[in-house]
Amino acid sequence: MKQTISIFWFRRDLRLEDNHGLFEALNGKHPVLPIFIFDTEILEKLPINDARVTFIHKTLQNLSETLQTKYNSSLGMYLGKPLDVFKNLSQEYQIDGVFTNHDYEPYAKNRDEEVKAFLAETQIEFKTYKDQVIFEKNDILKADGTPYVVYTPYMKQWKSLFKTTDLHTFDTHSVLKNTIKNKQLPHLSLIDIAFTPSQQSIADFTVTPHLIQNYEATRNFPSQDSTSRLGPHLRFGTVSIRNMVKKAITEQNEVFWQELIWREFFMTVLWHFPHTVTQSFKPKYERIEWRNNEMEFKLWCKGITGYPLVDAGMRQLNQTGFMHNRVRMLVGSFLCKHLLIDWRWGEAYFAEKLHDYELASNIGNWQWVAGCGVDAAPYFRIFNPTTQIEKFDKNQEYLKQWCPDFQELTYPAPIVDHKFARERCLRVYKAALQ
Known part of the structure; x- marks a missing residue:
């Protein structure tokens, strides 16, 4: 006879402390199976040494070890499409309910609707919480x-x-004893999910x-x-x-x-406004005639534009998976306004490189610098990448760390003149927005 259980599905809530959905699951009437699904739909779009996947895997290992040592329990790791994983789990267990926390991104909403519909066919409740x-x-x-x-x-x-x-917090530790006991659950290594450890590491927070x-x-x-x-x-x-x-x-x-x-x-x-993932919030900005010069985009990506603060930011991003917020504004503005390259190109590059990539913030901030989003910077605000050094890196400490060649003869000349680029941007934007 199959064991009756509840499932808690970890997603964007990789902690035991103060976890709303986990708390609700553990307060139910059945033992809880905690799981994480390495979603192949997401993984196949990532480089095989993605630092975020390494970070997630390490965090899951730590959670699993805590559950084992303190509660004689564990955490199940699965690989595949979430719908298929739940189909298999429903064969193995009598599932009373699936608990998880809300996710707000368009892909996540569609995924959850699909899982919810399948579970409903067999009268399994799908309960999600704000966390x-x-x-x-x-x-x-x-x-x-x-x-x-x-x-x-x-x-x-x-x-x-x-x-x-x-501001209610959830005392999860008081009920963690209600997880499944002595059960050998699937544990996946990075190799099992076809990934290799990243050379970059995600810094702890301060x-x-x-x-x-x-x-x-x-x-x-x-x-x-x-x-x-x-x-x-x-x-x-x-x-x-x-x-x-x-x-x-x-x-x-x-x-x-x-x-x-x-x-x-x-x-x-x-x-x-889920359409903002691929379209400007302000529709008239879709009329902008982007130059989209691929060679200039590559130079921007590599941090060899000839503008030291732009280059320092891009090199910091490429080497560490992080870029200082002030510099993010400058490199974004430079791409859209100096080079007239579509904000979507920059958004995609940041999505690939940033450890703290979050769809809503990335889209929001890129549309802000391009002028096409909600509460956006006016299109005629164009940062001067040279005077920004004087304002924010007067002693050139950041430049010396991330762009040490900026004073050498081998350092490239600017790929575009600031005054020329500014006037061209104003002309192109104005023509599109009339």
Whole structure:
């Protein structure tokens, strides 16, 4: 006779602490089988040494070891399409319910609908919970019931609503004993999923009181490297957003707090406007005649444009999987406005390289620099890549670290003249937007 169980499906919530869906599953009436699915639909689009896959695998190993040593339990790892994995699990177990946390990206929504429909055929409940954000979907709307498309009023409404919200955390450890016991569950190595360990590693995050208190004063200076590196950990859920917001409030740093709100703003925009994955939020920007010069794009990717701050940022990205936020704005603007290359090309390159890649934020920020998104920078704002050095890397420490050849005779000449590029951009944008 098949064992009756509940399943908890880990996705963007790779932690045992303060995990909403896991807590709900463990409080049910059946033992819980925790699982993770290496989704072949996603894996086949990634390079075989992707640092994010290495990070996910290592995190899962740690979770599994904790479950084994403390609770005589384990975590099942599966490879395939989620629908097929659930079909196989339903043959092996009597499944009472599948628990997981909400995911808001278009692919994830379609995947979940597919799984939910299959489970419903055999009367298996599919229950999902809010976990990776404080506010989601329709939680924050304008008075007329439409979504916000400008950040500042969204942020004010977010804070107003937050004042009356109980920031409840979930004591998962008190109920982890309710996982399946003494069961040999499938454990996959990186080789099993056809990946190799990455030479890059995802940095641990730093959210000390000192960093939060000094965040506003230091965050714009790339040489100081005083950003929290929280991005990948929020992306994969190795840290609780509720705990991070509590830290921001404890240290009373509005700017750090507002960065967390930006993330939710972009997630809400993507939820309401999924077409923005491939199209400009402002339709008239689809009329821009991009030059899309492939050779210039390659030079941008490699960090050999002849503009030191642009090149330093791209080389930092290529070598580490990270780029300082201030520099991200500059390299994005340079691609779209100096080179007139479609923001979608840059978005795809960042998606491949960034450890903290998150679809909503990547789309939102690329459309911001191109001028075509919600609450975007006006198209006539064109960063000067040379004066940006004076503003944000006056002593050239960042340049010396990531673009040490910038003062050498072998350093390339600028691939385009700033004044010429600026005038060309204004002309092309203006023609498209008339």
